[in-house]
Amino acid sequence: MLKRTALFEEHQKLGGRLIDFGGWELPVQYSGVLNEHTACRTAAGIFDVSHMGEVHVEGPGAEAYLNYLVTNNVAKIEVGQAQYTAMCNGRGGIVDDLLIYKRSSGRFLVVVNASNTDKDFTWMKQVREQSRTRFGAFTLTNESARYTQIAVQGRKAQEILQPLSSVPLAPIKTYWFAEGSLLENVPAIIARTGYTGEDGFELYVPWEKGPDVWRAILDSGKPHGLKPCGLGARDTLRLEMKYALYGNELSDETNPIEAGLGWVTKFDKGDFVGRAAIEPIKQAGAKRQLVGIKLLDRGIPRHGYAVFGADGQERVGELTSGTMSPTLSIPIGIAYVDTKSAAPGTRITVDIRGNKLVGEVVPTPFYKRPY
Amino acid sequence: MAYPADRKYTKEHEWAMKQGKDIVIGVTDHAQSALGDVVYIELPSVGRVLKSHETFGVVESIKAVSDLFSPLAGKVTAANDTVKNDPALVNRAAHGDAWLIKLEPSNPAEYDALMDAKAYEGFVQSLK
Numbered sequence: 001m002l003k004r005t006a007l008f009e010e011h012q013k014l015g016g017r018l019i020d021f022g023g024w025e026l027p028v029q030y031s032g033v034l035n036e037h038t039a040c041r042t043a044a045g046i047f048d049v050s051h052m053g054e055v056h057v058e059g060p061g062a063e064a065y066l067n068y069l070v071t072n073n074v075a076k077i078e079v080g081q082a083q084y085t086a087m088c089n090g091r092g093g094i095v096d097d098l099l100i101y102k103r104s105s106g107r108f109l110v111v112v113n114a115s116n117t118d119k120d121f122t123w124m125k126q127v128r129e130q131s132r133t134r135f136g137a138f139t140l141t142n143e144s145a146r147y148t149q150i151a152v153q154g155r156k157a158q159e160i161l162q163p164l165s166s167v168p169l170a171p172i173k174t175y176w177f178a179e180g181s182l183l184e185n186v187p188a189i190i191a192r193t194g195y196t197g198e199d200g201f202e203l204y205v206p207w208e209k210g211p212d213v214w215r216a217i218l219d220s221g222k223p224h225g226l227k228p229c230g231l232g233a234r235d236t237l238r239l240e241m242k243y244a245l246y247g248n249e250l251s252d253e254t255n256p257i258e259a260g261l262g263w264v265t266k267f268d269k270g271d272f273v274g275r276a277a278i279e280p281i282k283q284a285g286a287k288r289q290l291v292g293i294k295l296l297d298r299g300i301p302r303h304g305y306a307v308f309g310a311d312g313q314e315r316v317g318e319l320t321s322g323t324m325s326p327t328l329s330i331p332i333g334i335a336y337v338d339t340k341s342a343a344p345g346t347r348i349t350v351d352i353r354g355n356k357l358v359g360e361v362v363p364t365p366f367y368k369r370p371y
Numbered sequence: 372m373a374y375p376a377d378r379k380y381t382k383e384h385e386w387a388m389k390q391g392k393d394i395v396i397g398v399t400d401h402a403q404s405a406l407g408d409v410v411y412i413e414l415p416s417v418g419r420v421l422k423s424h425e426t427f428g429v430v431e432s433i434k435a436v437s438d439l440f441s442p443l444a445g446k447v448t449a450a451n452d453t454v455k456n457d458p459a460l461v462n463r464a465a466h467g468d469a470w471l472i473k474l475e476p477s478n479p480a481e482y483d484a485l486m487d488a489k490a491y492e493g494f495v496q497s498l499k
Binding site for chain 1: 407408411413429431433434436
């Protein structure tokens with residue numbers, strides 16, 4: 001039996017095409033991936049992301065614990081601020097990438113990938129048990145079933161949400177959040193975060209209030225061109241930004257340096273899980289790197305396709321994701337390639353059904369918002 | 372959706388229609404709808420000889436890669452360049468302008484063995 005979010009019936013009413021996504025029954029599309037992608041890029045899109053996991057870490061020892069658990073420096077964020085980070089195993093492999101929201105001193109909301117929620121929570125408990133003496137007291141609770149999470153992304157997002165919000169949205173800076181209410185009495189965490197490359201918000205509300213909030217946003221957004229967007233558009237939007245997707249770009253076997261997450265891996269903060277494995281990689285340089293590529297020939301690069309050098313002979317890497325970019329109308333992909341082939345401008349070829357199609361390593365993100 | 376009765380259909384969601392001595396082949400409306408936004412099409416060169424059920428090309432949507440199977444054996448006499456240059460035409464006119472290839476059949480009897488519109492409609496229903 002697939003798990004359903006509180007918005008399941010809303011998706012049915014909107015004609016969403018429901019699929020099994022990591023054990024969750026969620027819409028891959030409503031009106032069509034291209035249409036939804038374009039709506040988000042030019043106006044706004046609304047996404048049900050309630051499948052994401054939410055973990056509360058609370059208590060005097062919470063900050064020290066999180067700072068040991070993840071790669072980024074949690075001590076740097078202030079109350080009301082969010083932080084993107086990786087969480088690694090002892091070998092430096094990525095257990096998950098996640099967001100940490102600091103709600104007050106010693107109170108954190110940790111948001112993890114849906115399909116990793118159980119694995120992550122087990123790992124978080126294990127790290128606590130193994131290193132209990134390092135930290136003060138704190139509680140760790142998996143609250144995933146208590147939240148409906150809705151993302152409203154696009155240049156019109158603030159205009160659409162403001163009439164529904166008790167707090168002014170304009171002062172909320174990127175990667176900051178406010179706690180207030182929506183529809184007057186629905187408590188909400190309103191965060192200026194997202195996974196699309198557009199301005200926008202991610203909203204955390206009580207599970208059972210999800211449908212009310214969802215419908216109110218759809219109504220408010222209608223005159224602004226807001227469209228419900230499925231997992232298909234979520235994937236193409238993140239791909240145009242080269243945002244990593246766990247399971248594609250990231251896994252327990254990839255390290256943050258090769259995955260391009262060096263910027264959220266801080267060696268000046270003291271010890272953290274995986275540090276001993278990651279620091280030598282940082283010093284020596286990663287053997288392979290995650291890069292953006294575009295194809296010059298006609299064809300679509302996809303997850304798993306092999307990447308070769310310009311001569312088509314030497315294998316230099318593998319695609320982790322790929323699509324026809326809806327915004328740029330060119331075939332784009334993300335690939336791990338040997339460091340010698342990672343510089344923008346490097347000619348490569350991609351093996352698509354036995355044909356070696358010519359492409360090039362390009363600077364990323366592929367898309368930059370024009371406002 | 373009523374499927375045109377002027378042609379035959381396959382379980383791989385292709386249609387085949389007689390046109391003079393050639394057979395025109397395309398994908399069905401059900402196929403384009405299931406695929407979603409079609410963004411890339413690969414077709415064989417004219418002159419290629421296909422066996423029945425042989426893969427002759429690929430249709431790709433944003434999310435999916437789908438092989439095309441020849442409903443019958445024959446020689447390719449035409450490939451639709453218009454649809455190669457405008458793959459979304461498949462979403463707009465799967466049963467019309469978005470035909471894919473024309474075949475000169477090597478065994479015309481194979482055509483008669485394909486499903487008629489009514490049988491195909493029943494088949495699509497059975498998938499739901």
